[in-house]
Amino acid sequence: MIELRHLVKTYGDVAVVRDVSxxxxxxxxxxxxxxxGSGKSTILRMINRLIPADSGSVWIDDEDTAAIHPEALRRxxxxxxxxxxxxxxxxxxxxxxTVPALLGWPRKRIAARVEQLLDMVNLPPDRFAEKRxxxxxxxxxxxxxxxxxxAADPSLLLMDEPFSALDPVTxxxxxxxxxxxxxxxxxxxxxxTHDLEEAxxxxxQVALLRDGKLIQHGPPLQLLEHPADDFVxxxxxxxxxxxxxxxxxxxxxxxxxxxxxxxxxxxxxxxxDALEAMLSRxxxxxxxxxxxxxxxxxxxx
Amino acid sequence: MKSSGWPEAAASLAGALLAGFAGxxxxxxxxxxxxxxxxxxxxxxxxxxFIPLGLLLVAGCLAWRRPRTAGAVCVVLIWLLLLAAGDxxxxxxxxxxxxxxxxxxxxxxxxxxxxxxxVAETQRLAGAGPRLRVATAVLVLAGLxxxxxxxxxxxLSLLREYxxxxxxxxxxxxRHLLLVILTLAGALLxxxxxxxxxxxxxxxRAPIFGVLNVVQTVPSVALFGLLMAPLSAxxxxxxxxxxxxxxxxxxxxxxTVRGLFAGLRSVDAAPLEAxxxxxxxxxxxxxxxxxxxxxxxLFAGLRxxxxxxxxxxxVAALIGAGGFGEFVFQGLGQYALDLxxxxxxxxxxxxxxxxxxxxxxADTIRARVA
Numbered sequence: 001m002i003e004l005r006h007l008v009k010t011y012g013d014v015a016v017v018r019d020v021s022x023x024x025x026x027x028x029x030x031x032x033x034x035x036x037g038s039g040k041s042t043i044l045r046m047i048n049r050l051i052p053a054d055s056g057s058v059w060i061d062d063e064d065t066a067a068i069h070p071e072a073l074r075r076x077x078x079x080x081x082x083x084x085x086x087x088x089x090x091x092x093x094x095x096x097x098t099v100p101a102l103l104g105w106p107r108k109r110i111a112a113r114v115e116q117l118l119d120m121v122n123l124p125p126d127r128f129a130e131k132r133x134x135x136x137x138x139x140x141x142x143x144x145x146x147x148x149x150x151a152a153d154p155s156l157l158l159m160d161e162p163f164s165a166l167d168p169v170t171x172x173x174x175x176x177x178x179x180x181x182x183x184x185x186x187x188x189x190x191x192x193t194h195d196l197e198e199a200x201x202x203x204x205q206v207a208l209l210r211d212g213k214l215i216q217h218g219p220p221l222q223l224l225e226h227p228a229d230d231f232v233x234x235x236x237x238x239x240x241x242x243x244x245x246x247x248x249x250x251x252x253x254x255x256x257x258x259x260x261x262x263x264x265x266x267x268x269x270x271x272x273d274a275l276e277a278m279l280s281r282x283x284x285x286x287x288x289x290x291x292x293x294x295x296x297x298x299x300x301x
Numbered sequence: 302m303k304s305s306g307w308p309e310a311a312a313s314l315a316g317a318l319l320a321g322f323a324g325x326x327x328x329x330x331x332x333x334x335x336x337x338x339x340x341x342x343x344x345x346x347x348x349x350x351f352i353p354l355g356l357l358l359v360a361g362c363l364a365w366r367r368p369r370t371a372g373a374v375c376v377v378l379i380w381l382l383l384l385a386a387g388d389x390x391x392x393x394x395x396x397x398x399x400x401x402x403x404x405x406x407x408x409x410x411x412x413x414x415x416x417x418x419x420v421a422e423t424q425r426l427a428g429a430g431p432r433l434r435v436a437t438a439v440l441v442l443a444g445l446x447x448x449x450x451x452x453x454x455x456x457l458s459l460l461r462e463y464x465x466x467x468x469x470x471x472x473x474x475x476r477h478l479l480l481v482i483l484t485l486a487g488a489l490l491x492x493x494x495x496x497x498x499x500x501x502x503x504x505x506r507a508p509i510f511g512v513l514n515v516v517q518t519v520p521s522v523a524l525f526g527l528l529m530a531p532l533s534a535x536x537x538x539x540x541x542x543x544x545x546x547x548x549x550x551x552x553x554x555x556x557t558v559r560g561l562f563a564g565l566r567s568v569d570a571a572p573l574e575a576x577x578x579x580x581x582x583x584x585x586x587x588x589x590x591x592x593x594x595x596x597x598x599l600f601a602g603l604r605x606x607x608x609x610x611x612x613x614x615x616v617a618a619l620i621g622a623g624g625f626g627e628f629v630f631q632g633l634g635q636y637a638l639d640l641x642x643x644x645x646x647x648x649x650x651x652x653x654x655x656x657x658x659x660x661x662x663a664d665t666i667r668a669r670v671a
Contacts, residue, residue, distance in 0.1 A: 050578055074580035085575030089593045089669055099579050148579070158578075 001026045002047070002156060002188060007056035009042055009212075016042050018212040019056070024205065027186040031203035033193060033235075039212035040192045044158050047190060048077045060156060075099055078149030078157040078187070082164050084141045086133035092118075092144050093129040099152040117147040120181060139170035146178065150185070157182075159191045163198065175201055196236065200224075200247060208232055221248045246272040246299075254299060255292030260285040271299055309371075309422045310363035316415045317356035323408030326389050331400040332458070332637055338406050344389030351381055352412065359419060363426075372423035376437065379416045380444045382409065383454065390456035402458040404639055431664045435657045442650065458639040459646075466628065466643065477624035477648070480545060480614040481607065481655075487550035488606055492557030499558060500565040513555040521616045524548045529620065545622030549613055553606040560602015564595030597667045604659035611652040615644065 002024045009017040017039040024030035032040040045051040047058050049070045058065045065073055086095050093114045094101075100110045118125040121143040133141060142162060149157055162178075163171045179202060182189055193199055199206050200220050207217040208231075216228040224245050227233035237244050251274040252267060264287045265273055274294045277286045284296040324338020341349045355378045362371035390403040420441070424434055454460050463470060499509045519527070525548050529539035537543050568591055576586040618626025625644040632640030 048578060050574075071580045071582050074578060079575065079578035081571060081574060081578070083569070083571030083574075085569075085571035085573075087572050087576070087590055098576075098581075102580055102585075145575075 001061060002190065003059040004043065004047070005057045005059065007043060007046055007058070008054045009039070009046065009051065010054055016212050017046070017053075020209075020212070020214045021056075022207055022214060022217060024188060024190050026188050028204035029182060029189040029191055029202050030205040030207065031191045031193060031199040032207050032209060033196065033199040033203075034209035035194060035235075037211075038209040040194075040209050041160055042212075043209075044160050044190060044192050047156075047158055048074050048079060050074075075102055075152060076154050076156070078151075078154045080142075080145050080149045080157070080159040080162045082161040084133075084138075084145040084162075086136075086141055086144060086148070088133050090133075091129070092123075092131050092133070092136070093125075095133065095144060096148045096151050098148060103152055105152075113151060114147075117150060120150070120184075121147045122177065123147075137170075138166050139174055142166065142174060143177070146181070150181075150187075155188060157187045157189045159189060161193055162191075164193070164195065171198075178202065196244075200244060208235060221245070224248065243272065246270060246275060251288055251294050252290075252292070254294050254301070255288055256295065256298060257291075258285070258293040258295075260287040260293045262286060264289045265294075275299060306363040306366060306368060306371075306423075306426050309419060309426070310360040312415060313356045313360040313363065313371075313419060316412060317353040317360070319408065319411060323411060324406035325408040325412075326386060326393065327404045327406040328393055328397075329402045329404070329458075330398070332402050332639075333635065336402070336404060336406075338408070339389075339393065341385065341389070341408065344385075345392040346385050346389040348381055348385035348388055352378065352385060355381065356415075363423070368423040368426035372420055372427065372437070375416045375419045375423060376441055376444070379413065379420070379441055380448060382413055382416065383445060383448050387448070387454035387457060390454075394456050402461070402639070403456060404458045405642075431661055435661045438653065438657050442654070459642050462628075462637070462639045462643045466640075469627070470643065473623060473625050473627055473644070474647070476542075476622070477611070477614055477651070480542065480549065480617060480622060480624055481610050481651075483542075483546045484549040484553055484610045484614070485603070485606060487546060488553035488557045491550065492554050493561060495554065496558040496561030496565070499562045509558065510555075513558060516551050517555045521548070521552070521613050522619060524551065525617065525620045540621040542622050545614070545617035545620055549610050549617065552613060553610055556602040556605040556609070557599075558602075560599045560605075561595065563602075564598030565591060567598060568594040597663055600659060600663035600666055604656060604663060607655040607659055608652045611648060611655060615648050 004020055004022045007017050007020045008015070020039070020043060022030075032043060034040050042051055046053045047065070049065060068076075086092075087098070093111075096114045096117055097110045100113060105113075114129065115125045118128055123140060123143055128136075128140070128144075133144070136144065145162065149159075163174050166174065175198065181187075191202060203220050205218065206220045206223055208215045208223060210231060216223055216232050223232060224236050224241055227236060233241070247270050249271045251265060251269045251271050254271060260283065262277070262281050262283065265277060267288060267290045269288065271294070274286055278284060278296060278299075285293045287293050323340070325341035326339045326344055327336035328339055329336035341352065355374055359371045359374050359378070362368070362374065386405060386409055393403050394401060420437065424437065429437075448454065449460070455464070495509055499506045516524075525544070528544050528548055532544045532547070533539035572590055572594065573586060576590045577583075581589060614622070614624050615626035615629055618624055618630055625648040628644030629641050629648075630644075632638060632642075632644065
């Protein structure tokens, strides 16, 4: 678990982060969400001490990070940035091996780890290990970026708008790949984004920030259904909030016994998927894999 | 980009015509008297017809869009020009009195320049990479050296000057290289810390580049002269290798410092942030990531340093530093132009070779970095 206690950062007269306290639970994705200039990236960089805090502290598993040497701390934390920042003069394998090499792992262990990670991010090692970053597409480069951040198996992963520069299709691919990897590995993740859809899709917890202040923090559904103020309500889509809510609710939770025609939706489909299927099929009910149906009536309830 | 090759074809046609008329060699009754031109065919060499024919062939190849073949013919033509000059000189000297001197004439230089230009142009048309360019330059120079080694050029005044000054020439080669190597070492030793300081401390930037820019504008002869008084006062002596290297290093500092500075500044922020974020120390970020990514610009700067130093070191002969400049100034003093050439030609070849080598190195590094 990671805890931010009363973090403050000021540049000259401008308060960038104002008394932010927040805890990010173990093995979950905590999204720092907010418009540009809300202080979310600054907070992320204070966690791995790329930016020193003016006051306040960051605790990782009940250890004050101020007591850890910054370089040692950063080698324990995975870090993924928007620009990816692969080293252009090193091939993919050596890029991924950066932190293990800094930690002095034996060569064989590094090679095995690199192979395992390339498999994990769906880049076949025999095709990609020797490639140069300039030969990769944007999506492939960020897959390597994620593999590099996971190389030394850190328990905490910091991600700063990692998918913002990608085209929508690639972004969706990577978001799904990231969710799968996060579930499989059980990493604790702090994820910065300004994109509400991404926050709802990936976040177990969402912390909404504005002007360096934490406005509301909780599971996405809670912020959607019980916004603390007008800013939160506006940010979460105003009129579109009803549709957004459907994406967060599982279809199975509203399923009733019965049968319906047409293809069955996957068991983990959302109510949004169910509504989409009804609209495109012109029906008022759809069946789920594993039994049960969702009806329009139940969906509206 | 590939263009038609018609301008180049026209140039080779013009060259073919020129070959028949302009003075290919120049004959003088002795080493110091003015020379009169002798046309290519008038020299009586058997190589003569092949030169206009070769140029016609080049024009044909270019018209048929065969730039590679045209380039190969041009390389052979460069060798042929030299063989024709050597053979022509022998012919002209056969029945001439002993002090007679035969030098390269205007026509020879024009044709040589034309062929060299055509080699470069055909490579551009063929889209040749730096490796092929350097390989071609090496091939041309190796051919010239092989021709010179067969003594077929011995009749030419340039080679007779060489024969007279053989020992001094070999010493000059060593001395010139010494000046260049010492200057390069000095420029790196002083320039790298200065470039680092200019990049690291914004306050130092204006003074460093201000001073170096002023140094660069001082004419070389003036700088050599200006250094004489303070250096002799400091006990280093006003003439010889030491003051020459000091002046050359001063000139070399601006391109070195600017190369490193521009390189360090041009590096993208993302890899640097990633490196720091993954737990590299400041010096690890600099040595593992920042410096390698800045290397292409630094090498471009060093390329300027080398070419500039090889040229300026010629002037350093004025303050007794030796090198190829010795022949240049001796020749100018005696009005013996072939002696001037004995100094100027190797200096030019050395500069070209250094330029090609550094270009290849910079290109290799860029390919690794980009």
